[in-house]
Amino acid sequence: MKTASACLLLGATLVYGASIPRRDVLPVLGPDTVPGFKVLPKPLHSSLFDKEGKLQAVLSNPAGVALPVSSVPSIQVEPPKEFKDGIAKRKKIRYGPFRLPGTKETNWQSKAMGMGGMADEYLPNLTKPCTECMLASINADIEYANGTKTGSSAWLHHSVLVVAGPNVRDPICNASNTESIFSSGNERSTVRYSYQDDKIKAAYRLGPQDTITLVGEFKNELDTEQWIWLTVSYEYYDGPRPDWKNTHIAWLGFGKSSCNPNAPNPFGVSNVTATGVPKSLQFEEATMPWKSPVDATVLGVGGHLHDGGTEIDIYQNTKKVCEVIPTYGAGAGGMSHGDGEHIKSMTSCRLLTPLKAGDTFHLVAKYDLVKHPGGKTDSGELDEVMGVGTILFMTEPKVF
Secondary structure, three states: OOHHHOEEEEOOEEEEHHHOOOOOOOOOOOOOOOOOHHHOOHHHHHHOEOOOOOEOEEEOOOOOOOOOOOOOOOEEEEOOOOOOOOOOEEEEEEEEEEEEOOOOOOOHHHHHHOOOOEEEEEEOOOOOOOOOEEEEEEEEEEEOOOOOEOHHHEEEEEEEEEEEOOOOOOOOOOOOOEEEEEEEOOOOOOEEOOOOOOOOOEEEEEOOOOEEEEEEEEEEOOOOOEEEEEEEEEEEEEOOOOOOEEEEEEEEOOOOOOOOOOOOOOOOOOOEOOOOOEOOOEEEEEOOOEEOOOOEEEEEEEEEEOOOEEEEEEEEOOEEEEEEOEEEEEOOOOOOOOOOEEEEEEOOEEEEEEEOOOOEEEEEEEEEOOOOOOOEOOOOOEOOOOEEEEEEEEEOOOOO
16 A cells, blocks of 8 residues: 555544554454455555554545645534435435545556546544434435535545444344445445335334444546545434334345355356456356345345446346346446446335345346446556445344
């Protein structure tokens, strides 16, 4: 990692990677010591702990530079947009600021990805929307200091929120006290943990001891630096609500199984490289199957593609249960950079069907980069692509 560009935040004191005396034994890197570890870029690993072994932020903000001050409140109470039942609450919280390098600036991201203007951020212990509540929906965007949206000048490449706590359990591998609760790219999808018209009350249970961590990656489209804030809008129901059921999301994605990295993909050889770059312009790619650890009810499924994607087929065991279709349009909103058409939205499917322990889910993502040209690196090569599936399922409060 390029140490000069990595700012480490500990409490209210700024310290920098080059000056931190390392203790002899640091915590073992893993999902229980580093929430979001599975999606964290490797160049950030060496700077995650301070000299006392305490987890800290790793930001793109350079040393010795005064941070811009926002002219709008960091916490904004708004009327609910998703759940207008008179009970739900909505808070928009701004996290940042984060510096985006100009597209011609050299950093470790430009060398590793072949693309300038990228910035990666790791920020634990985010301000929570509540002390204890049921999260109903989450949505993200990026803004400038005055609260205006960045538009096509900066891109939300991806943002992932990870909850950690004593009662949290990873629904993917059932092996750690962390759980990814939100992920969005530049299409800015809303992740919903509840349905307003459900007779059964259910949402994501956020406890008083739980913490939220951000793993974010942003892209500058200008050749001059920019400072941006990530905004996360939470809709939630206050209080513990012990009679409500718990909802969780199982995330599907390209690559090796995070539970068993040595397991072969039963659907054959991959059509993308280890870094997600397509091997051809037209292809299909199947994910490793996820096996449910519990009996549950599937409320709905959805997905995420980069530009060039045409469809995601989601399967429960061998039965196709959903076709997720993207809508393309001009301007910002998709997952490629520059002018032209981009993915503006993705469909989803409401299911409300039984899920048995041992049932599997997998997806098949379809790409046609002839019909819809995807992202390119600065050298003109194909950029990485993704195929992400979300399985929203519901359990009894003390089951999972």
